[in-house]
Amino acid sequence: MTEAGSTIRARVPVIDRQGARSDKAAEHSEYVFRARSLTKTFGHVKAITDVSIDLKRGEVLALFGDNGAGKSTVTKMLCGVYTPDSGEIEINGTTVAMRSTRDAERHGVTVVHQDLALAPHLSVLENMFLGHEILRRGILGSFGVLSRSDMATRSNEALQRLSITLPSLSVAVQNLSGGQRQAVAVARASMWSRSGILMDEPTAALGTIQSDIVCTLIRDTANSGAGVMVISHDIPRILEIADRIVVLRHGGVALNEPVGGLQRRDIVAAMVGLSTNTAGEGEKK
Numbered sequence: 001m002t003e004a005g006s007t008i009r010a011r012v013p014v015i016d017r018q019g020a021r022s023d024k025a026a027e028h029s030e031y032v033f034r035a036r037s038l039t040k041t042f043g044h045v046k047a048i049t050d051v052s053i054d055l056k057r058g059e060v061l062a063l064f065g066d067n068g069a070g071k072s073t074v075t076k077m078l079c080g081v082y083t084p085d086s087g088e089i090e091i092n093g094t095t096v097a098m099r100s101t102r103d104a105e106r107h108g109v110t111v112v113h114q115d116l117a118l119a120p121h122l123s124v125l126e127n128m129f130l131g132h133e134i135l136r137r138g139i140l141g142s143f144g145v146l147s148r149s150d151m152a153t154r155s156n157e158a159l160q161r162l163s164i165t166l167p168s169l170s171v172a173v174q175n176l177s178g179g180q181r182q183a184v185a186v187a188r189a190s191m192w193s194r195s196g197i198l199m200d201e202p203t204a205a206l207g208t209i210q211s212d213i214v215c216t217l218i219r220d221t222a223n224s225g226a227g228v229m230v231i232s233h234d235i236p237r238i239l240e241i242a243d244r245i246v247v248l249r250h251g252g253v254a255l256n257e258p259v260g261g262l263q264r265r266d267i268v269a270a271m272v273g274l275s276t277n278t279a280g281e282g283e284k285k
Contacts, residue, residue: 030056030093031054031055031056031090031092031093031227032055032056032091032092032109032195032196032227033054033055033078033090033091033092033109033196033227034054034089034090035051035052035053035054035074035077035078035087035090036052036087036088036089036090037050037051037052037087037088038051038052038053038077038084038086038087038089039084039085039086040073040077040082040084040085041085046251047070047073047251048070048073048074048077048251048252049251049252050087050252051070051074051087051248051251051252051253052087052253053246053253053256055196055229056227057195057225057226058222058223058225058226058227059222059227059228059243059244060218060219060222060228060230060241060242060243060244061227061228061229061230061243061244061245061246062229062230062232062238062239062242062244062245062246063075063230063231063232063246063248064232064233064235064238064245064246064247064248064267064270064271065247065248065249065254065271066249066271066272069247069248069250069251069271070248070250070251070252071231071248072200072231073251074248075111075198075200075229075231077089077098078104078109078198078229079098079101079104079109079111079198080098080099080100080101080102080103080104081100081101083097083099091107091108091109091195091196092107092108092194092195094107105192105193108193108194108195108196109193109196109197109198110189110192110193110196110197110198111189111197111198111200112182112185112186112189112197112198112199112200114200114201114202114204114205116181116182116184116185117185118173118181118184118185119173120172120173120174121172121174123170123171123172123173124155124166124168124169124170124171124176124184125151125155125169125170127173127188128151128154128155128158128169128184128187128188128191129151129155130188132192133146133151134146134147134150134151134154135147136150152169154191155169155187155191156169158187158188158190158191159187161190161224162183162186162187162190162217162220162221162224163220164183164187164217166180166183166184177210178205178207179209179210179213179214182202182206182210182214182217183213183214183217186199186202186214186217186218186221190221190224190226196226196227196228196229197221197226197227197228197229198228198229199218199228199229199230199231200231201231201232201233202218202230202232203215203232203234203237203238204232204233204234211237212237215237215238215240215241218230218241219241222243230242235264235267235268239259239264239267242259243258243259244256244257244259245257245258245262245267247267247270247271249270249271249272249273254270254273255267
């Protein structure tokens with residue numbers, strides 16, 4: 001793939017409904033992060049109480065919960081937007097204090113937001129390196145200019161690693177489909193993440209075919225060795241690609257289990273308070 005091209009293509013996935021999960025989660029025992037006893041209060045409101053959650057390399061972790069359950073608060077603590085009132089976060093075996101998203105990125109954790117945070121009028125290449133541009137010395141030696149060839153090489157490597165097919169790095173993001181934009185956002189995150197990617201509602205604005213494409217991309221990302229946490233309301237589709245499920249309810253963990261024989265009704269039951277936390281992660285009654 002170069003910066004020139006014509007027709008835009010997207011890989012249409014074939015999802016194995018029985019065996020979409022790979023062996024990567026079992027092969028990698030290292031934790032991307034381990035969050036322990038996180039608590040966050042806003043004024044007199046306890047948004048999160050004693051929440052513990054782990055993510056392993058090569059694993060897809062699905063985070064479910066009704067509106068107001070605490071999913072966004074947990075995610076923002078894991079990526080440095082919020083600082084926990086109590087509890088600790090360990091990334092790649094080291095306890096860290098994250099006070100900004102830059103701190104999270106330095107520790108190898110990136111976020112794909114629901115709005116994707118892409119600049120629509122810029123090209124795929126420019127979006128891939130937005131805020132991380134590679135510069136080379138200019139003619140006079142003191143003024144840097146963009147090293148587009150180096151940026152193109154690294155962008156192609158990131159896209160190819162996840163089997164993303166686009167004809168051109170120079171096409172403006174606004175001319176891509178919703179699924180292709182999501183693919184660019186995931187590829188960018190994987191390029192700057194050394195270990196973990198947090199994805200917020202990746203299929204919320206997509207149709208059926210594009211949602212399946214993105215789900216295959218999520219699985220491919222985990223297969224490449226990264227840990228992926230997916231925050232979603234799309235229970236049936238995400239359940240097919242996840243290795244483990246965490247359900248939040250009223251700011252606490254209501255369920256934390258490997259997918260195994262879990263079905264949609266088990267997850268919904270945990271969301272509405274009809275099941276106990278069989279993993280012992282501290283359900284809030």
